[in-house]
Amino acid sequence: MTLHARLVVTRPAFRLDIELHVGAGEVVALLGPNGAGKTTALRALAGLTGLSEGGHIELDGEPLHTLAVEHRPIGMVFQDYLLFPHLSALDNVAFGPRCRGASKADARRVAAELLDRVGLADKATARPRHLSGGQAQRVALARALAVRPRLLLLDEPLAALDAHTRLSVRSRLRHDLAGFDGATVLVTHDPLDAMVLADRLIVVEHGAIVQQGAPAEVARHPRTDYVARLVGLNLYRGTAAGRQIKVGEVPFNVADPLEGPAFLAFSPAAVALYRTRPDGSPRNLWQGVIEGIERHGDSVRVHLGGPIAAFADITPAALADLDLTPGRQVWVSVKATETHAYPA
Numbered sequence: 001m002t003l004h005a006r007l008v009v010t011r012p013a014f015r016l017d018i019e020l021h022v023g024a025g026e027v028v029a030l031l032g033p034n035g036a037g038k039t040t041a042l043r044a045l046a047g048l049t050g051l052s053e054g055g056h057i058e059l060d061g062e063p064l065h066t067l068a069v070e071h072r073p074i075g076m077v078f079q080d081y082l083l084f085p086h087l088s089a090l091d092n093v094a095f096g097p098r099c100r101g102a103s104k105a106d107a108r109r110v111a112a113e114l115l116d117r118v119g120l121a122d123k124a125t126a127r128p129r130h131l132s133g134g135q136a137q138r139v140a141l142a143r144a145l146a147v148r149p150r151l152l153l154l155d156e157p158l159a160a161l162d163a164h165t166r167l168s169v170r171s172r173l174r175h176d177l178a179g180f181d182g183a184t185v186l187v188t189h190d191p192l193d194a195m196v197l198a199d200r201l202i203v204v205e206h207g208a209i210v211q212q213g214a215p216a217e218v219a220r221h222p223r224t225d226y227v228a229r230l231v232g233l234n235l236y237r238g239t240a241a242g243r244q245i246k247v248g249e250v251p252f253n254v255a256d257p258l259e260g261p262a263f264l265a266f267s268p269a270a271v272a273l274y275r276t277r278p279d280g281s282p283r284n285l286w287q288g289v290i291e292g293i294e295r296h297g298d299s300v301r302v303h304l305g306g307p308i309a310a311f312a313d314i315t316p317a318a319l320a321d322l323d324l325t326p327g328r329q330v331w332v333s334v335k336a337t338e339t340h341a342y343p344a
C-alpha cells in the first residue's frame with residue numbers, strides 16, 4: 001500500500017505544492033511553522049480541500065483524487081477528535097462501518113475489537129464527556145481505523161492534551177500506529193511528537209518542502225533556521241574550503257573537510273564565553289555582544305549578536321562569574337570537534 005501524491009492548492013495569498021510518497025506501514029510527519037500549509041495538505045488528501053491544476057493523489061496506483069470524500073479509503077483523526085457526544089465510545093467507533101453498510105451487529109463487533117486493541121474495552125459504554133483526553137484520542141483513532149482505511153490521516157493528534165497526558169498518549173499512539181499496515185500521514189508542529197511518532201519527517205515552510213529524512217538525520221543536519229531552532233542548534237550557511245568554513249567574515253575550523261556551499265551547525269552548549277581574550281587563542285573565536293539572557297531549563301541561554309548571531313547555553317554560576325549583562329562584549333569560542341559541517 002503506497003501513497004504517491006503531488007498536492008497543489010492555490011489560494012489568493014498562498015500556494016501549496018508538495019510531493020508526498022509514503023510506503024505501506026510507514027508513518028510520515030508533516031512538520032512546519034504556523035501557516036506553512038500542513039493542514040491544507042492533510043485536507044487535500046482527505047478530499048476536504050480541492051486540488052489545483054497539477055495536483056494528483058494515487059493510492060496503490062489508483063487515483064484517489066477523483067473519488068468522492070465518502071468513498072476514499074481514508075481514516076482521519078481530527079485535532080479535537082470530533083466524537084459524537086450522544087453516542088457511546090462503542091457506537092462512535094461503529095459509526096463508520098454502519099455508514100458503509102455493515103449490519104449493527106457486525107459494526108459493533110468490529111468496534112469492540114478496535115476498542116480492545118487501543119486498550120479501551122472497559123470504556124465501550126462511556127459517552128465522550130466521561131472520557132479523559134487521552135481516552136478520547138484513542139476512541140478517535142479506533143473510529144478512524146474502523147473503516148479499514150488504507151490511508152490514515154492525523155491532524156495534531158496530541159495537541160488537545162496537557163503536557164503530562166501527552167507523554168503517555170504519545171508512546172501509546174506510537175504503539176498503535178505500528179500495528180497499522182497502511183500509509184499514515186500526520187501533521188504536527190511539535191518536534192517531539194514528530195520525532196517519536198514518525199519514521200520520516202517532511203518539513204514544510206511557505207507551502208513547500210524544505211527538508212525531509214529520518215528524524216535523527218533531520219535533527220543532526222538542519223537545513224533551515226526553523227529546523228535548527230526546533231532541534232536547538234545554531235545554524236549558518238557559509239563557504240567551505242577544506243577544513244575551514246567562512247560564515248560571513250568569521251572563519252571556522254571544522255573536523256570534516258568540505259568544499260563549496262556548506263552548513264555549519266553547533267549546539268548552544270558547545271559555545272564558551274570569555275570576558276577577556278582566552279589564552280592560547282582557541283580556534284573559532286570571535287567577539288560578540290550580549291543581546292539577551294533567559295532561563296533555559298537548568299541552564300541560562302545567552303543571545304549573542306556581533307559578526308554572527310548565536311545562542312550560548314551556560315550555567316547560572318558561569319553567568320554570575322562572568323558578570324554578563326546585555327550590551328556587554330564577550331569573546332565567543334566553539335571547538336572544531338563540536339561543530340558539524342555538511343554540504344548546503
Ligand SMILES: Nc1ncnc2c1ncn2[C@@H]1O[C@H](COP(=O)(O)OP(=O)(O)OP(=O)(O)O)[C@@H](O)[C@H]1O
Binds near residue numbers: 035037038
Ligand atoms: N479556508 C481557507 N481559505 C483561505 N486561506 C486559507 C484557508 N485555510 C488556510 N488558509 C491559509 O493557507 C495557509 C496555510 O494554512 P494551513 O492551515 O494549511 O497551515 P498550517 O501549516 O496547518 O498551520 P497551523 O500549524 O497554524 O495549523 C495560511 O496562509 C492560511 O492563512
